[in-house]
Amino acid sequence: DVKVTQSSRYLVKRTGEKVFLECVQDMDHENMFWYRQDPGLGLRLIYFSYDVKMKEKGDIPEGYSVSREKKERFSLILESASTNQTSMYLCASSSNRLRGADTQYFGPGTRLTVL
Amino acid sequence: QKEVEQDPGPLSVPEGAIVSLNCTYSNSAFQYFMWYRQYSRKGPELLMYTYSSGNKEDGRFTAQVDKSSKYISLFIRDSQPSDSATYLCAMRFSGGSNYKLTFGKGTLLTVNP
Numbered sequence: 001d002v003k004v005t006q007s008s009r010y011l012v013k014r015t016g017e018k019v020f021l022e023c024v025q026d027m028d029h030e031n032m033f034w035y036r037q038d039p040g041l042g043l044r045l046i047y048f049s050y051d052v053k054m055k056e057k058g059d060i061p062e063g064y065s066v067s068r069e070k071k072e073r074f075s076l077i078l079e080s081a082s083t084n085q086t087s088m089y090l091c092a093s094s095s096n097r098l099r100g101a102d103t104q105y106f107g108p109g110t111r112l113t114v115l
Numbered sequence: 116q117k118e119v120e121q122d123p124g125p126l127s128v129p130e131g132a133i134v135s136l137n138c139t140y141s142n143s144a145f146q147y148f149m150w151y152r153q154y155s156r157k158g159p160e161l162l163m164y165t166y167s168s169g170n171k172e173d174g175r176f177t178a179q180v181d182k183s184s185k186y187i188s189l190f191i192r193d194s195q196p197s198d199s200a201t202y203l204c205a206m207r208f209s210g211g212s213n214y215k216l217t218f219g220k221g222t223l224l225t226v227n228p
Contacts, residue, residue: 106158
């Protein structure tokens with residue numbers, strides 16, 4: 001079974017803090033993604049990575065950065081957390097192998113609250 | 116016009132009902148269509164996958180794609196309380212950045228015993 005794990009289920013931070021969200025997958029997937037999910041707005045792609053050290057901006061990259069130093073790990077960084085970054089953050093991974101790109105495997109999510 | 120439109124519901128049905136969930140899209144270049152199911156406090160999981168137009172059936176679930184109308188559907192027969200979840204449609208282009216999916220906002224379904 002594919003497993004995508006996220007470092008925390010719940011996180012509470014203060015405005016201005018630097019926040020790290022970690023994601024690890026165990027299936028040797030090439031692609032990894034960070035989304036945020038908000039009521040009424042659905043899933044929105046923040047950043048994705050198709051290889052180690054490679055990254056591309058998604059639809060809402062402002063205020064975020066990412067790091068992928070190893071194939072299995074993809075980190076999302078909030079350089080200076082703000083209250084409007086309070087959200088559910090979901091990590092996903094997928095394979096480029098035959099039709100694998102369509103199956104994104106999601107982690108359980110991190111509920112981040114910025115006070 | 117948003118790329119993918121999905122009625123957020125909520126949709127509440129009695130156990131055993133046939134459920135119809137739908138998405139419309141604006142970009143005719145979408146070729147691959149998926150339905151994800153998300154239980155409360157969990158990440159989404161792939162439920163159904165179809166390529167181009169046509170139907171696909173898997174147990175109680177049927178996915179339909181009508182590319183001429185830019186309309187996709189998911190039907191659930193004999194719905195069960197365990198089907199209560201948010202259903203997200205997703206789609207992608209063929210070629211290029213083909214690993215990037217575009218999601219609908221999701222429809223919240225409750226099946227009442």
